[in-house]
Amino acid sequence: MALKFRGVDFIEFDSLLSEDELLVRDNTRKWVEENVIPIIEQCNRDGRFPRELVGPMAELGFFGANLKGYGCAEMSNVEYGLVMQELERGDSGLRSFVSVQSALCMYPIYAFGSDEQKNAWLPAMQKGEKLGCFGLTEPGFGSNPGGMRTRAKKSGKEYVLNGEKMWITSGTIADVAIIWAKVEDEDDKIRGFLVETDRPGFKADDIHGKWSLRASVTSGLSLQDVHVPESNLLPKSGGLKSPLMCLNQARYGIAWGAVGAAMACYDCALQYSLLRKQFRDQPIASHQLVQEKLAWMISEITKAQLLILQVGRLKDAGKVEHQHISMGKRNNVWMALECARMSRDILGANGVADDYPIMRHLMNLESVKTYEGTHDIHTLIIGASVTGVEAF
Ligand SMILES: Cc1cc2nc3c(=O)[nH]c(=O)nc-3n(C[C@H](O)[C@H](O)[C@H](O)COP(=O)(O)OP(=O)(O)OC[C@H]3O[C@@H](n4cnc5c(N)ncnc54)[C@H](O)[C@@H]3O)c2cc1C
16 A cells, blocks of 8 residues: 655644745655655665665755855755755655764864865765764763773874774764764863774774664774874864764754654554544544544644754754754654654554554664663753753
8 A cells, every 4th residue: 555645734834934945845855755765665674775875865965964165055954954854754764874974974074174174075075975974982881972982092193093982873884984082192082083994993893683774874883003194183173062062963953854754654644544444444543542643643743843943943043052952852753753653553563564664763763762862861951951950
């Protein structure tokens, strides 16, 4: 049963968007419909990242879309968010790839890099000719990255890096890794390094057996006496604040993306409920308990749309705070996961099969709930913001 996505707009949300924003949203939606939807279930089954989509996504300006110059599309933050929404309506893994390339790799080069580093990497990354990964998490340090063990030691005009990174998106397909390490000669201050992945001592291996984000590459990185020239240090990076600034960019995109995944599940469940008949030859949509689920979902999706649009407007006005983004990420991913579970329920047995996108979204969203600050870590960030007391 082929169900075509029809968009989700209960309260004329579109009237809050400009013509340019609607154009970006609709173009991305069409591209996802034509290029992602037809292949994504098979990619998910095979555990394959659809690398053939990198070039087309670059041409559409998805990489570094909200950065200025270097060939980037110079979209507003709301336009960029709408792109993320549509990509994740396709698949969270594909959106993760774009988030990592843009917010976690191009952004730190843009924000903390030298002119030489920016010119060397940003145009090539925008074109998708060079891919990046972001190495912060370690086997022993996830929610608390400040405890990291990876070290950089100055040796003449070079730095020597040693350490392990874990759960790194795009690790084995990246040309460059942004590695966060404590610099021994600087009181263990955390700084970012550009590490070309073909340097001796750098190794990346894929993590197999994931039941989530199967269309995205996730890897472990090992650095054993990796020598990089001192010009590979991101000069303006300094302290844990630097990687957290990158995470803020990515979390913003995730908060939009989650709305896309929720829309996909809700729209599929709604259409299915009108077609599927049980008891007295009536569609299951006629049962009150099914309607309760649909009403819950459309209410929560609508609230999530409004929340992230306001956060995006604040970001475009230069007024956004990290706790605003935490609220968007925490609420919208939770909402999307609940929608995926309810939609799965509405589809009954069909909900567990990949003839429909719901179980894939559900499994993907379990990772999205955990990465970029877990749901509970964002609870603590919001708690610290309103009370002034840190409870980590
Ligand atoms: C598919 C995937 C892709 C990823 N991609 C990347 C990437 O590209 N780069 C990267 O650097 N990382 C990446 N990550 C790692 C991700 O950011 C971490 O998994 C995340 O930060 C959580 O860390 P952890 O898994 O070690 O869990 P832990 O930190 O061990 O947390 C486990 C549980 O304990 C809870 N907890 C921890 N501390 C507290 C506290 N103080 N109070 C209350 N509860 C607490 C957490 O909320 C969670 O429920 C990825 C992860 C996944 C699954």
